[in-house]
Amino acid sequence: MVDARTILVKLEGVEKHFGAVRALDGVDLNIFAGECVGLVGHNGAGKSTLMNILTGTLATGAGTISISGSVEDRYSVSRALALGIRCVFQELSLCPNLSVAENTRINHPSLKGIGWQRKAAALIAQKLDEIFPGHSIDPSDIVGDLSIGRRQMVEVARAFTVTDAPLDLVILDEPTSSLDSHTAGQLLDFVRRFVGSGKSCILISHLLGEVLGNADRIVVMRDGKVVAADRAAVFDRDKLVTSMGGAAAREKVAAEAAKGTREIGPICVKARPARQRDDMQLVARSGEIIGLAGLAGNGQTDLLLAIFEAAGGSRSGIEVTAPLALVAGDRQSDGIFPQWSIARNIGIRSIERMVRGMLISSRREAELASRWQERIKIRTPDMNNNILSLSGGNQQKALFARALGSDARIILMDDPMRGVDIGTKLDVYDLIREEADSGRTFLWYTTETEELDNCDHVYVFHGGRIVANLSRDELTEEKVIQSSFDEAV
Amino acid sequence: MPALPPANAANYSARETARRTRLLRVLLPALSLALVLLAIAWLNPRAISYFGFSLMLNLAIPIALATIAQMFVITGNELDLSIGTFVGFVGCVTATWLRDAPLLGIAVLLGSIAVYALLGALIYLRNLPSIVVTLGMSFVWQGLAILVLPKPGGKAPDWLMAITGFKPPFVPFPIIAALLIAAVVHFGLMRTSYGAVLRGSGGNPAAIGRAGWSLLRTKMVLFGMAGVFGVLSGMTLIGITTSADANIGNGYTLLAIAGVILGGGEFMGGRVSPVGAVIGALTLALAASPLLTFMRVPPDWQVAANGAILIIVLAARVLISRREA
Numbered sequence: 001m002v003d004a005r006t007i008l009v010k011l012e013g014v015e016k017h018f019g020a021v022r023a024l025d026g027v028d029l030n031i032f033a034g035e036c037v038g039l040v041g042h043n044g045a046g047k048s049t050l051m052n053i054l055t056g057t058l059a060t061g062a063g064t065i066s067i068s069g070s071v072e073d074r075y076s077v078s079r080a081l082a083l084g085i086r087c088v089f090q091e092l093s094l095c096p097n098l099s100v101a102e103n104t105r106i107n108h109p110s111l112k113g114i115g116w117q118r119k120a121a122a123l124i125a126q127k128l129d130e131i132f133p134g135h136s137i138d139p140s141d142i143v144g145d146l147s148i149g150r151r152q153m154v155e156v157a158r159a160f161t162v163t164d165a166p167l168d169l170v171i172l173d174e175p176t177s178s179l180d181s182h183t184a185g186q187l188l189d190f191v192r193r194f195v196g197s198g199k200s201c202i203l204i205s206h207l208l209g210e211v212l213g214n215a216d217r218i219v220v221m222r223d224g225k226v227v228a229a230d231r232a233a234v235f236d237r238d239k240l241v242t243s244m245g246g247a248a249a250r251e252k253v254a255a256e257a258a259k260g261t262r263e264i265g266p267i268c269v270k271a272r273p274a275r276q277r278d279d280m281q282l283v284a285r286s287g288e289i290i291g292l293a294g295l296a297g298n299g300q301t302d303l304l305l306a307i308f309e310a311a312g313g314s315r316s317g318i319e320v321t322a323p324l325a326l327v328a329g330d331r332q333s334d335g336i337f338p339q340w341s342i343a344r345n346i347g348i349r350s351i352e353r354m355v356r357g358m359l360i361s362s363r364r365e366a367e368l369a370s371r372w373q374e375r376i377k378i379r380t381p382d383m384n385n386n387i388l389s390l391s392g393g394n395q396q397k398a399l400f401a402r403a404l405g406s407d408a409r410i411i412l413m414d415d416p417m418r419g420v421d422i423g424t425k426l427d428v429y430d431l432i433r434e435e436a437d438s439g440r441t442f443l444w445y446t447t448e449t450e451e452l453d454n455c456d457h458v459y460v461f462h463g464g465r466i467v468a469n470l471s472r473d474e475l476t477e478e479k480v481i482q483s484s485f486d487e488a489v
Numbered sequence: 490m491p492a493l494p495p496a497n498a499a500n501y502s503a504r505e506t507a508r509r510t511r512l513l514r515v516l517l518p519a520l521s522l523a524l525v526l527l528a529i530a531w532l533n534p535r536a537i538s539y540f541g542f543s544l545m546l547n548l549a550i551p552i553a554l555a556t557i558a559q560m561f562v563i564t565g566n567e568l569d570l571s572i573g574t575f576v577g578f579v580g581c582v583t584a585t586w587l588r589d590a591p592l593l594g595i596a597v598l599l600g601s602i603a604v605y606a607l608l609g610a611l612i613y614l615r616n617l618p619s620i621v622v623t624l625g626m627s628f629v630w631q632g633l634a635i636l637v638l639p640k641p642g643g644k645a646p647d648w649l650m651a652i653t654g655f656k657p658p659f660v661p662f663p664i665i666a667a668l669l670i671a672a673v674v675h676f677g678l679m680r681t682s683y684g685a686v687l688r689g690s691g692g693n694p695a696a697i698g699r700a701g702w703s704l705l706r707t708k709m710v711l712f713g714m715a716g717v718f719g720v721l722s723g724m725t726l727i728g729i730t731t732s733a734d735a736n737i738g739n740g741y742t743l744l745a746i747a748g749v750i751l752g753g754g755e756f757m758g759g760r761v762s763p764v765g766a767v768i769g770a771l772t773l774a775l776a777a778s779p780l781l782t783f784m785r786v787p788p789d790w791q792v793a794a795n796g797a798i799l800i801i802v803l804a805a806r807v808l809i810s811r812r813e814a
Contacts, residue, residue, distance in 0.1 A: 057699055078701040093699050095692030097759040102685040106700045112682035145507035 005032040007069070008168055008200050009054065009085075014063035016049050023049040025224035026063070031169060036191060036201040038215030038232065040208065041244055042393075042421040046224040047204050048090065051171050054202075055087040056080035068168075084166035086159045090173040090204075090392065091332055092151055096144030100124055100154050103143055108163045127157040131190040132183055148330060149296045152178040156187060160194070170194070171202040176210060177418045180295040180447055188214050206421050207448065208240050220244055241422065264288060268410060268441055271310075272317035273303050275464035282459055282466060284441050286322070286409065289432065291455030292445040293480045296415075299464035300445040301329070304412045307443065322441075325349055325408035327399050329415040329445075335399045336387050343369035343383040345398050349406040372401035377427055393424040400428055404435060411435075413444045417451060429454055449480060518752045518768040521802055525775045532783040539661055546663035547729055549774035550653075551576070553667055554722035555741045556748035556770040557674055557763065561714040563749050564678070564761050565707065566691045567612065567619035571627035572719055572745050575601070576738030578634040579723025584643025584733035587724075591646075598720050605716025606709045613708040627742070634735035641734035645727045653728030667767050674763035687711060691759025747799050748773055751806060776802070 009031040016024040024046045031037055041047050052058040053065070056077040065072050067083045086107075094103050101121040105111045111120050121139035128135050132153050143151055152175070159170050172191070176184035191201050191214060205211050211218060211232075218235050220228040220243045228243040265286035272281040282303065284290045292300040308326050310318040328334035337345055347354060347365045354364040369383040376397045380390060387395060396416060403411050417425055432442055432454065444455060452458050458475055460468040460483040468483035529545075530537045536545060555572055562569040579598065587594030608626065612619050655662050678684040690697045690707040698704050722741070727733050750756070751772060752765030776798045781791045 055699070077699060081701050087699075089699070093693065093696035095689035095696055095759065097692035098685060098689050102689070105682055105685050106689050106697060106702070109701070116682045117680070142507070142511065145511075 005034070007031070008033045008067070010066040011050075011054075012064045012066075014050070014053060014065070015061045016046075016053065016058065017061050022224050024053070024061075027221075027224070027226055029219065029226060029229075031200050031202065033168070033200055034195060034198045035216040036195045036203055036214060038211035038218040039202055039204045039221065040206075040211055040218065040240060041221035042423045045221040045244075045421075047221055048173065048391075049224075050221070051087055051089075051173055051202070051204070054080070054171060055085060081165055084168035085171070086167065086169070087171040088156050088159045088173060088175055090177070092148075092155050094143045094151055094155055094158075097142070099140050099142055100137060100146075101139040103154065104139075104158050104161060107158055108161070108165075110164045123161050123163070124154070124157060127161050128153065131157050131160065132186050135183075147297045148178045149180065149183065153183060153187075160190075167199065169200045169202065171204070173204045174206065174418075175203070176205065176207065178296065178447070180297075181449065182295065184210070206425075207450075208237050208422065212237065212240070244422070265439060266321075268321045269307060269443065270319040271303060271307050273299055273461075273465055274306065274317070275299065276317075276466060280466045280469070281317075282443075284410070284443060286441050287436055287439050288457075289436050289442040289444060289455045291452045291458035292443065292461060293449070293452055293458050294461035294467075294483070296447050298461040300461050301414050302464065303461075304414050304443060304445055308412055320410065322409035323407055324410035324412060325403035325406050326412040326414065327403050327416040329418055331392075331395055331399060331416075336395055338386075338388055340387060341384045342373075342378065342380060342387050342390065342398050345387045346372055346383075346401045346405060349402045349408070353407070368405055369401075372405050376401050376404075376431060393420045396420050397424060397428070400431070404431065409439070410441045410443065413442060413446075415445050415447050417446065417448065425451075452480070514753050515762065515765065517806055518762075518765040518772065521751065521805070522768050522772045522775075525772050525780060529775065529780055529783060532780075536779065536783065539659070542664060543656070543661040545775060545779040546661065546667075546771065548726075548778075549771050550663050550666045550670075551722045551726035551729065552741065552744055552748065552774050553670055553767045553770035554718050554725060555738070555745040556752070556766045557670060558715040558718035558722060559745035560674075560749045560752075560754060560761050560763065560766045561678075561711045561718065562619070563746075563754055563756060564688055564691050564759055565609075565711040566694075566757050566759065567708075567711075568746070568756070569623045569712075569715055570620060570742055571623040571630055572715065573738045573740060573742035574627045574630040574634065575605075575716075575719045576723040576726060576741050577733075577735055578630040578637070578738075579720050580727045580733040580737050581634045581638040581643065581735055583649070583724050583727040584645055585637055587649075588644060588646040602713060602716035602720060605719070606713035609708040609710075609712025610705060612712075613705050631735065631739075638733055638735055641732065643727075643733045645731050645733075649724060649728040650731060653725055667771060671764045671767040674767075678761075678763055688759045688761070691757075691761075744770070744773055744777075747803060751802060753806075772802070773799070 007030050009029070011027055011029040014024055014027045015022070027046070027050060039047055049058065053060055056075050056079060065075050067085070072079065095106065098106070101117055101124060104120045104124040105116060108120070125139050128137055135153060137146065137150055137154060143154065146154065156172070156175055160167070175187060179187065188210065191203065195201055195216070203211060203215055212235060215232045218230065218232050218240070219226055220240065222244060267283055268286045269284040270281060282290070292303070294300060304326065306315060307318055307320060308324065309315060311320045311324050337348070343365055346369050350368060351360060354360050354368065366383070372378070373383055378390070378394050378397050378401070380394065387398060390398065399416065417428070436442060444451070446452065452475055455472065457469060457471045458480070459466045460470065460480055462483065470479060535541060555576055558572050559569055579601065582594055582597050586597060608622060611617065612622055657665060678687060686697060686702055687707055687710060690704060694704055697707065723738065726737065730737070748769035749761065749766050750769070752762055752767070752769030754761040754766060777795050778791065781794050786794050
């Protein structure tokens with residue numbers, strides 16, 4: 001039955017090496033017309049490299065690419081676009097200094113001449129309305145002014161706009177990582193409609209439920225190879241995790257979290273959001289893991305930043321009694337120092353402890369780095385390599401190492417697991433629990449409801465205010481969503 | 490689930506704030522210009538007249554053109570430290586060959602624009618820091634200028650002096666020229682579809698590349714445009730001063746950078762404003778010499794006072810945009 005359908009894309013024996021690293025080691029992959037393929041695998045399994053090859057941004061080392069039956073030997077970005085292959089990249093590809101409409105024009109060479117701005121605005125507005133009804137994004141908005149979730153909505157909608165070039169395959173790389181569950185649902189519904197109209201889609205996601213629920217077929221990658229490919233119905237969560245080589249499933253998380261009989265110490269953070277009108281406030285004791293939940297962009301990040309600033313001086317409504325560190329969510333702009341090595345990126349928060357005389361002791365810096373490389377399992381041959389040589393998940397691990405390796409007793413986390421694979425997540429969850437056992441406090445904003453299982457209790461945010469305080473036993477996804485939409489506060 | 494998430498309200502107001510901030514940033518150059526004009530009017534009311542503006546803004550047009558040239562380079566996240574000596578070189582060519590051997594003069598000027606575009610290509614292809622390349626080029630242009638015109642002198646072509654000496658009714662020529670420059674460049678860079686790509690190449694080069702545009706081409710176009718406006722700047726400068734000197738444009742490099750920043754541009758991220766840049770250049774031209782003369786600052790101190798004004802104005806801009814952000 002499978003063979004009867006048209007093959008849109010056929011990859012045979014595709015290889016790609018970066019120096020000694022075999023990012024792709026002979027990949028065979030077929031994409032049929034009218035199907036949604038889920039692509040899963042750990043960070044570093046080769047998914048992003050494969051997608052970069054499909055979109056023409058990287059040249060293949062070996063192997064062939066055939067599109068609609070004809071072999072493409074001079075494949076490039078413009079060739080891929082002309083053949084109707086688009087990609088929504090994980091790190092966003094919008095120009096922050098341009099408007100939504102102008103960003104749409106960037107992808108459509110044919111939008112030019114008199115009235116191009118009006119045409120571009122109409123094109124993107126119509127697509128946004130179609131995918132995300134009620135989005136409230138205006139085509140004249142400057143992208144840099146939009147929240148990261150809205151930027152992702154624009155990026156997704158832009159990929160589905162059509163002018164003169166055809167559109168047959170859209171690759172979505174972690175498309176929901178910055179979306180809340182409502183908009184993520186809107187997007188996935190749209191993907192089903194898109195596929196239903198005979199087009200194809202590749203869905204890359206670390207949220208296995210999302211892949212299981214929406215893909216027709218699932219392809220699992222590991223170490224640069226396709227290790228499993230079958231109909232989605234054949235897989236379940238455990239089977240996916242096993243074929244990805246994952247250590248454990250979510251049940252383990254819940255079990256580990258529940259068995260904790262942690263020593264809860266004195267109060268170390270008290271914070272009231274600036275817009276809070278009642279006397280509800282966030283209270284954290286040492287040794288607690290506190291979740292901040294709710295729809296994206298409802299004041300969670302603002303409160304974390306306010307707490308962070310309060311540590312340096314006083315601020316009304318916020319008390320902090322211990323040193324703290326922040327793990328940024330937008331790692332490209334707020335987290336890493338792109339020019340620096342991995343070791344230096346980890347050491348920057350702990351510089352006082354590493355100075356000898358007036359200089360930074362490179363021995364101590366290296367010690368700190370290698371200790372955390374081992375503890376948090378950063379995959380690199382040399383910690384003196386540039387931080388950008390790491391995959392996204394490993395960069396995020398380095399940022400965790402920076403915070404956890406410091407003297408901070410309170411760790412603020414601003415949705416740090418965005419677009420991180422499940423193996424990395426499980427490693428980090430374990431580490432967070434260990435650190436909490438030793439008396440550290442975690443304030444954890446997350447857009448993934450599953451992660452809240454790790455928390456002792458959860459504050460739900462809405463419209464810049466805390467609207468609910470749920471203990472672990474009360475915590476369900478429905479309850480969080482219900483509180484998020486509850487206006488009567 | 491409700492059709493419209495109530496979360497929109499919070500985001501909407503955040504976006505309104507961003508919009509207001511941007512509006513203020515746009516108005517800031519105009520405010521600083523108004524402030525300088527008010528000071529001049531207070532110190533010497535007679536300066537606010539057709540004749541007064543013609544005199545005071547005499548040199549503003551070459552500065553505005555050099556600022557626009559710099560703005561194109563800054564759009565692509567680069568910096569041009571050679572624009573001043575380039576203006577001087579163009580001035581020397583204008584006062585000699587363009588008058589005596591027009592064909593040679595035109596060829597040399599067009600060739601120098603091509604050199605600018607090639608510098609853009611070199612910077613992109615070899616991934617060189619533009620500061621280093623253009624700093625080196627500044628000595629090349631200076632040396633060439635001295636070769637062309639070893640001693641101050643030469644004479645502007647008559648047709649050029651006729652253009653720069655044009656006296657329209659009611660509105661002084663420099664103001665008309667400034668409006669024209671601002672309008673043309675605003676249309677070219679902010680309104681055309683390729684202008685969006687050029688600005689995007691400063692905002693997120695990777696995204697422009699992924700969309701299939703040539704970053705080599707955007708870089709060459711941006712540097713080529715800098716060359717075009719540098720040539721226009723040098724020519725108008727000579728049209729106004731009527732003779733040339735190899736060092737005539739040296740101060741323009743920093744004035745041009747300051748004009749772009751004062752006009753609301755930023756060094757990184759492709760955020761520039763042609764209208765702001767022209768206003769910034771006018772403000773600097775007025776604050777430079779007329780204001781100081783009216784304040785009775787002795788000529789010996791004017792250069793230093795000029796620098797002080799520059800620091801104050803730019804610091805005010807940084808402070809205001811930071812408070813708003």
